[in-house]
Amino acid sequence: MAEEKGARRRGPKAAAGAVATSDVRPSGADATAIPDDGGKGIHDKPRGGQVYRGNGLAGTTPRDFLVQNLxxxxxxxxxxxxxxxxxxxxxxxxxxxxxxxxxxxxxxxxxxxxxxxxxxxxxxxxxxxxxxxxxxxxxxxxxxxxxxxxxxxxxxxxxxxxxxxxxxxxxxxxxxxxxxxxxxxxxxxxxxxxxxxxxxxxxxxxxxxxxxxxxxxxxxxxxxxxxxxxxxxxxxxxxxxxxxxxxxxxxxxxxxxxxxxxxxxxxxxxxxxxxxxxxxxxxxxxxxxxxxxxxxxxxxxxxxxxxxxxCFKIHFIILNETGPGDAQMSSLFQATLEGNVFGENPLEIAFGSRVSIKNMGFGGGLLHSHPHQYPTGSNQQQVTCYHHKDANNDWDILPRWEERPYDPEGPIRFLQHNDVIRLSHSATTRNMHSHPIPAPITKLNHEVSCYGNSTIGDIHDYWVVEVVDDALRGSRANVDKIHALTTRMRFRHQVLGCYLRAATAMLPQWGWKQAEVSCVPENNPRDTHTYWNVEQHVNPRLPPYDFKGLKSPFLRDFWHLNVAMMNSNNALIPDPDKEDILASDPFDxxxxxxxxxxxxxxxxxxxxxxxxxxxxxxxxxxxxxxxxxxxxxxxxxxxxxxxxxxxxxxxxxxxxxxxxxxxxxxxxxxxxxxxxxxxxxxxxxxxxxxxxxxxxxxxxxxxxxxxxxxxxxxxxxxxxxxxxxxxxxxxxxxxxxxxxxxxxxxxxxxxxxxxxxxxxxx
Structure with a gap:
């Protein structure tokens, strides 16, 4: 760029704050009288953000008005x-x-x-x-x-x-x-x-x-x-x-x-x-x-x-009926939506109940399994967390192998704190299982899989139910029986002592990009990703319960939805097994x-x-x-x-x-x-x-x-x-x-x- 006189001349450095005196523009009324700036820039802009200036004669003539509003x-x-x-x-x-x-x-x-x-x-x-x-x-x-x-x-x-x-x-x-x-x-x-x-x-x-x-x-x-x-x-x-x-x-x-x-x-x-x-x-x-x-x-x-x-408050007010996105939210929130099926749920969980189990960590999904095996580790049936409702989310609560098999005609046995259970996947009859094999993504945790069937299993199928608290009844001391929707609980593996956990780690395409479920050895009672509650509950031997009076805190729902949004957005990663012809690189x-x-x-x-x-x-x-x-x-x-x-x-x-x-x-x-x-x-x-x-x-x-x-x-x-x-x-x-x-x-x-x-x- 060619050097110019005045502002762009070579010479000794000016004192701080000095302004070149050459080519100084007029200000005030003289400056405003020029309708065309002729390419002039910041020098002619008045201070204080008043871009549109008057010359003291605003509105006196059409020309003045035109200049003012050009x-x-x-x-x-x-x-x-x-x-x-x-x-x-x-x-x-x-x-x-x-x-x-x-x-x-x-x-x-x-x-x-x-x-x-x-x-x-x-x-x-x-x-x-x-x-x-x-x-x-x-x-x-x-x-x-x-x-x-x-x-x-x-x-x-x-x-x-x-x-x-x-x-x-x-x-x-x-x-x-x-x-x-x-x-x-x-x-x-x-x-x-x-x-x-x-x-x-x-x-x-x-x-x-x-x-x-x-x-x-x-x-x-x-x-x-x-x-x-x-x-x-x-x-x-x-x-x-x-x-x-x-x-x-x-x-x-x-x-x-x-x-x-x-x-x-x-x-x-x-x-x-x-x-x-x-x-x-x-x-x-x-x-x-x-x-x-x-x-x-x-x-x-x-x-x-x-x-x-x-905006989220208005969002929740408008969308007050059940819809396709329910499973992303907490069970308590879903219970507040009109048209949900929770009114058909029995309140108290019992052995023989068929349930869907919801993870209570922010962005948590439903405990899920499907007839696909892990490609590594045990090569047993996958257990994941899934954010949509389907039949593969259903589990049957059954007694241990050495106990008498569940009798649908026998006395009703309600689920309580410290009970040891088997969770049998309803669609495949395999039992949720853990063993000292590293989880596929979170290697420091144990793998959780489905193993055996309705007649084959072992002690690694046993889970101890530990009640945390209840949304209505308060602390564990007030919880005599586990309730659907409101009772928070943890599942501790009886043999390994680890806790069933679902967080934000996503499985690759072979796991359908669903959330990993693992068993974490550390006992952290404050880790909400180890908290679970029963969402859907089917037991023809128990009467339905009216859940309409339940309320879900807005700020918790607001935070829950935002975490779910963030997790879902982070899961939008390129699939190496597929070619997306529409995708492009930022350098393009x-x-x-x-x-x-x-x-x-x-x-x-x-x-x-x-x-x-x-x-x-x-x-x-x-x-x-x-x-x-x-x-x-x-x-x-x-x-x-x-x-x-x-x-x-x-x-x-x-x-x-x-x-x-x-x-x-x-x-x-x-x-x-x-x-x-x-x-x-x-x-x-x-x-x-x-x-x-x-x-x-x-x-x-x-x-x-x-x-x-x-x-x-x-x-x-x-x-x-x-x-x-x-x-x-x-x-x-x-x-x-x-x-x-x-x-x-x-x-x-x-x-x-x-x-x-x-x-x-x-």
Missing amino acids: DHGIGLVYTLLSFWTRFYRIGHANNVVWDEAHFGKFATHYIKREFYFDVHPPLGKMLVALAGWLAGYDGSFEFKSGEQYPEDVPYTAMRMILATFGVSMVPLGWYTAIELGMSRWACHLVAMMVLFDVGWLCISRFILLDSMLLFFVVFTVFCLTKFHNQKSRPFSIGWWSWLTLMGLGIGCVTSVKMVGMFVTALVGLYTVEDLWEKFGDLKMTAREQVQHWVARVACLIVLPILVFIA WPFMHLGLRMCGWGDNQVKYYLIGNPIVWWGGATSLIVGLVTLVVYLMRMQRQYFVMDDKEWEHFLYVGKVAVVGWTLHYVPFIIMGRVTYVHHYASLPTLYFAVLMFAHILDHFIFSSRTLPLAAKGVAFGICAGAVAGTFWWFKGVAFGIDGPINEHWGLLWRKTWNIYNLQ
Whole structure:
């Protein structure tokens, strides 16, 4: 970069806080009288976040009014254009596209009020259900993948309601660029890149969570920039308003998907840096320091947590009937749902009862077995924990081998503390068994298997029942008989002395990725993963009991569901035995190595291909590299006593760069580290790309649009080339988002990279 006079001259290092005097801009009324910034950036932004300024004559003439509201007018134009791109042909595909099969189904559960389970928090899915309810959907459709929508399912209206979140991204991008102090050229470029990226466009036009996730992240970043511009007016109404809205944004984005924690981390790092600077301000009193801390804790920690918890509370209130996700929750919670079968359960457990046994650790499942053997160890029948209800979860409580066999006509013998039992798997008649063989995953524990049958067994089939307590009767001393649902107990192996345990270790594909069950030698009475309760109970000799009066604590249910969500998400790891043709590696994303077919690819099907605008994606990725190189060069020049720029320019360069680079890194790097399956939409539908867009505009702004040496005409030409390239590539690839009809091979010119699987190659 050529050295310039004034701010970029070589000379002795200026004193701290010094600002170059050359090229100082006018302020006040003189500055505001210029309607076109001519590419000027942060120098012309007033302090305190008041981006839209008056000249003292507001409203006196139409011209004054136009000048005052020019930015809003431009924002309105971009909003109208965004409505067109998001709504055009939005109902063209009349079949269930891609993940509409999941999120449309969740809307059905909400409308029917059936409890379900999913790995994502509930806010986004509740908004999908709200869109369905507003559109008149009655919950009668199953949303099977690829199935055609019936006439009574208002899928187009549902898509339009949800696409509104995608529409809002465009004006938010425009205003965020303004608040970041970018030049007018760069602000237009940000808005155009958000408007014309076909990846964001495509993913915003269906019944998905992605448009909501993107909206709340972009909204949170916008609030961050607004709050930053209020730094000179702490504790003013505007300061409190944007701090509170930023907290609400954090709460909402984490309530849509847990990846919202990444933008929460961005806000957190900004806040730590801000408070650290204030800590070094000797003019600030201790009371003011405490007030700043309390304000941020209240708005950025307490408020988002309350929003997050409130979403789950509403979730539980709506889903008050039994449904397909019951087994993920505690037995006590299931008993509170309408329509559950626990009303048919006898209360007291007896020998001869057929039961399902629930692990009480957070995220615990049902004790399970199936006619498949361990490939290592004993090679006996597997025992696992399973989170869905089926017949393989049923066990018969029987006496020891040396005792008289269970007599269904004999006296009833109720199960009590310290009773020794056999647990016989009802479907295969094999007995739950343990022996000094290492468990398949947790090698320090003993393997638990099923062995023998109804006539063959040994002393390794014996388990001692130890009562912990009861939800209604209290401590063990008050528990004379073991009750279904409410009694917590442990199973100690009589020979080995170990305790039956199910935690978060997942078996490989040969164990159907179910949770490992083992026998832990250590006796830890506080380990809830060794706690069990009887859930389903069948015994025709005992009368049913009314469990309707049972209550399940909300905070425990809230924590239980979140742990189950986390465990299920962690289980989404690549299967080495199967090839997922849709999966991609995070290193494939920034330069669009791969795309994703969102639907069937037949000649008579409407085809959607998830790929980005090449100029936006490639330019954004390149700008991150250029930005880091530029920072290193500037630091080296400054170390050699060159003036790179004045203090205000340098502060602005670092501020925008940190928001963009740190935001991009926080959203991208975790996907490299984590072991779960990844797809290209994890880049397109997450805000990773948004931060790359901000960086792209920032680099162009720094080197071109805000340059003091380039003439205005050159800046206009550069902007025209960039804007034209963005708009032109959008127009070229618009079909992948609006839908491609007919044979795909007839649509030439879309294969810009050989790795894209757009065409049907023989």
